[in-house]
Amino acid sequence: MPAEQTDSILVADGIRRTFGGLTAVDVDHLEIPRHKITALIGPNGAGKTTLFNLLTGFDEPDAGSWTFNGQDVSGKAAYKVARLGMVRTFQLTKVLSKLTVLENMRLGPTGQRGERFWSAPFQFLWRGQEDANTERARELLARFKLDAKEQDYAGSLSGGQRKLLEMARALMVEPEMVMLDEPMAGVNPALKQSLLGHVKSLREDGMTVLFVEHDMDMVRDISDHVIVMAQGKVIAQGTPADVMGDQRVIDAYLGEHHDTDITQERATEETS
Amino acid sequence: MDIITGTLSAAVSVQAAYFCLAAIGLNVQFGYAGLLNFGQAGFLAVGAYGFAVAVASFELPFFAAVAVGLGCTALLALLLGIPTLRLRADYLAIATIAAAEVIRLFFGATFREYFKGRDGVSGFTADFQSVNPFDSSVLGFRPGEFWVMVVGWTLVVLSSVFVWLLMRSPWGRIMKGIREDEDAVRSLGKNVYSYKMQALVLGGLIGALGGLVLALGQNSVQPDNFNADLTFIVYTMLILGGAARIFGPIFGAIVFWAALSFIGAVLTKLTRGDDPFIPSWLMTDNQVGSVRFMVVGLCLMALMIFRPQGVFGDRKEIALDAR
Ligand SMILES: Nc1ncnc2c1ncn2[C@@H]1O[C@H](COP(=O)(O)OP(=O)(O)OP(=O)(O)O)[C@@H](O)[C@H]1O
Ligand SMILES: [Mg+2]
Numbered sequence: 001m002p003a004e005q006t007d008s009i010l011v012a013d014g015i016r017r018t019f020g021g022l023t024a025v026d027v028d029h030l031e032i033p034r035h036k037i038t039a040l041i042g043p044n045g046a047g048k049t050t051l052f053n054l055l056t057g058f059d060e061p062d063a064g065s066w067t068f069n070g071q072d073v074s075g076k077a078a079y080k081v082a083r084l085g086m087v088r089t090f091q092l093t094k095v096l097s098k099l100t101v102l103e104n105m106r107l108g109p110t111g112q113r114g115e116r117f118w119s120a121p122f123q124f125l126w127r128g129q130e131d132a133n134t135e136r137a138r139e140l141l142a143r144f145k146l147d148a149k150e151q152d153y154a155g156s157l158s159g160g161q162r163k164l165l166e167m168a169r170a171l172m173v174e175p176e177m178v179m180l181d182e183p184m185a186g187v188n189p190a191l192k193q194s195l196l197g198h199v200k201s202l203r204e205d206g207m208t209v210l211f212v213e214h215d216m217d218m219v220r221d222i223s224d225h226v227i228v229m230a231q232g233k234v235i236a237q238g239t240p241a242d243v244m245g246d247q248r249v250i251d252a253y254l255g256e257h258h259d260t261d262i263t264q265e266r267a268t269e270e271t272s
Numbered sequence: 273m274d275i276i277t278g279t280l281s282a283a284v285s286v287q288a289a290y291f292c293l294a295a296i297g298l299n300v301q302f303g304y305a306g307l308l309n310f311g312q313a314g315f316l317a318v319g320a321y322g323f324a325v326a327v328a329s330f331e332l333p334f335f336a337a338v339a340v341g342l343g344c345t346a347l348l349a350l351l352l353g354i355p356t357l358r359l360r361a362d363y364l365a366i367a368t369i370a371a372a373e374v375i376r377l378f379f380g381a382t383f384r385e386y387f388k389g390r391d392g393v394s395g396f397t398a399d400f401q402s403v404n405p406f407d408s409s410v411l412g413f414r415p416g417e418f419w420v421m422v423v424g425w426t427l428v429v430l431s432s433v434f435v436w437l438l439m440r441s442p443w444g445r446i447m448k449g450i451r452e453d454e455d456a457v458r459s460l461g462k463n464v465y466s467y468k469m470q471a472l473v474l475g476g477l478i479g480a481l482g483g484l485v486l487a488l489g490q491n492s493v494q495p496d497n498f499n500a501d502l503t504f505i506v507y508t509m510l511i512l513g514g515a516a517r518i519f520g521p522i523f524g525a526i527v528f529w530a531a532l533s534f535i536g537a538v539l540t541k542l543t544r545g546d547d548p549f550i551p552s553w554l555m556t557d558n559q560v561g562s563v564r565f566m567v568v569g570l571c572l573m574a575l576m577i578f579r580p581q582g583v584f585g586d587r588k589e590i591a592l593d594a595r
Binding site: 056058077078079080082083087088089090094095096097098099103106107108110112114115116117120121122123126130153169170172173 | 443456457464
């Protein structure tokens with residue numbers, strides 16, 4: 001794989017995570033190209049979410065190290081990873097139910113003066129910053145079709161709306177790289193199209209996007225690079241067209257209906 | 273008529289102010305940040321004893337002694353928070369409930385030359401009373417008592433305003449976020465551990481001010497003032513008024529304390545005399561002390577059934593949990 005020429009924002013080596021006897025993630029080498037949209041695909045239980053958790057400091061690996069922007073971030077606390085510019089969303093959404101949609105959004109930006117204990121009681125110290133953040137939040141909410149819900153409790157949103165809010169909130173942090181775990185699950189097709197346009201414009205603005213997705217049409221449509229995982233391992237990567245023609249990928253996805261192929265695959269793996 | 277004046281004076285008493293402060297502190301920890309502090313009694317005890325011993329044994333001036341009380345409380349919060357706040361919420365609960373008991377037994381049984389065992393420390397308010405601006409009784413309260421009430425209620429107002437200022441700020445937003453889902457807040461780059469620690473310390477310090485008010489009001493502190501049920505009474509007050517509301521803890525503390533006094537007075541009236549209204553085979557007047565808690569308990573159960581969010585709470589918020 002032509003790892004040398006591409007400029008990688010994230011480089012990971014030898015990451016392994018086991019749960020009891022099950023090896024959920026066992027990735028030898030992984031690079032995420034900068035300023036590109038990368039799709040991470042694989043069947044259910046392939047280890048995609050677990051890999052997200054490891055890279056962002058929400059889980060600890062049994063082994064492995066990784067760098068972000070050339071800086072070693074392995075084992076760093078989740079909040080530090082986020083501050084360095086690597087922000088993720090969750091597959092099972094985590095909106096803050098008893099905060100309004102707008103308050104959820106305002107929680108995003110880092111470096112807020114009003115978040116420090118000693119300046120918090122004095123509104124004049126943080127008013128201006130808060131207003132600017134609110135304006136940006138409203139723009140994003142309009143883009144995500146949540147502007148009418150601004151004053152509602154986030155807990156009153158539908159499943160798809162929660163996905164949208166979480167994605168918008170992650171963008172409020174203004175990360176260098178955003179990691180989206182199935183961002184479009186449950187979002188209606190028309191809005192999906194418009195959001196895909198938005199994701200592409202994020203790339204134009206210089207953001208790096210890594211997302212997990214099961215919808216192959218969407219993967220083909222927006223990603224520059226695809227990484228395929230199965231049973232914890234990276235089994236293929238490359239352009240969408242390359243990857244989707246790859247026999248191993250087809251096997252991994254259709255494995256259950258091709259019993260003979262899978263056993264052959266296992267046998268060759270064990271011998272190698 | 274004495275029932276009404278009795279109830280009103282209970283509502284504005286030193287005790288009520290003390291409970292208010294304890295509940296405001298707990299509101300910061302439990303109401304806003306979602307921390308299960310089951311040892312608020314311990315924070316009150318350390319605040320009160322720290323101040324009392326600093327004056328009684330070391331003859332420190334008033335404000336220095338207050339600083340000792342608050343300093344010890346902050347230290348206690350750090351000691352309890354450092355090992356537990358990174359863990360699941362229940363660990364803080366276990367640690368605080370145990371610590372509060374240990375603290376009470378510690379004050380009751382060790383360093384007798386300072387803590388004076390079960391009798392407790394007394395005679396430390398001379399400095400404080402020497403600047404008492406009231407020289408005759410006000411509204412039927414003795415001047416010494418009234419002075420403590422003025423200071424106590426001033427502290428209640430000041431700490432409520434401070435909490436209100438904090439909670440409408442982005443700092444408060446992070447607290448409410450942590451209460452809902454720590455991981456979501458963490459994923460946005462906030463140091464959740466540090467914020468939880470700040471809430472634990474702040475809530476403990478406000479509680480310690482309550483302990484201070486109690487100590488000044490009684491001119492003594494005993495280990496028995498800080499039994500484990502104190503913490504649960506304070507929880508009850510907070511939930512009655514409405515958690516995560518500025519007026520919740522104040523309203524809850526005043527109403528609970530006044531209701532207790534009112535029910536006690538009514539029951540006393542009904543059981544006293546040669547031919548009491550409530551027959552003596554059912555209840556006698558020396559059972560009033562316990563029966564009033566039973567009556568209050570029943571009222572609280574009814575409240576939780578018909579208004580689970582507390583008096584100041586928001587029904588819509590509670591309904592969200594069902595989703
Ligand atoms: N906390 C855990 N304890 C035990 N096993 C776990 C845990 N988390 C994940 N696993 C296991 O690790 C494997 C990978 O799970 P993961 O959630 O990473 O899959 P995924 O690729 O995200 O799947 P999906 O597409 O369904 O979201 C699964 O077999 C799962 O059962
Ligand atoms: Mg997943």
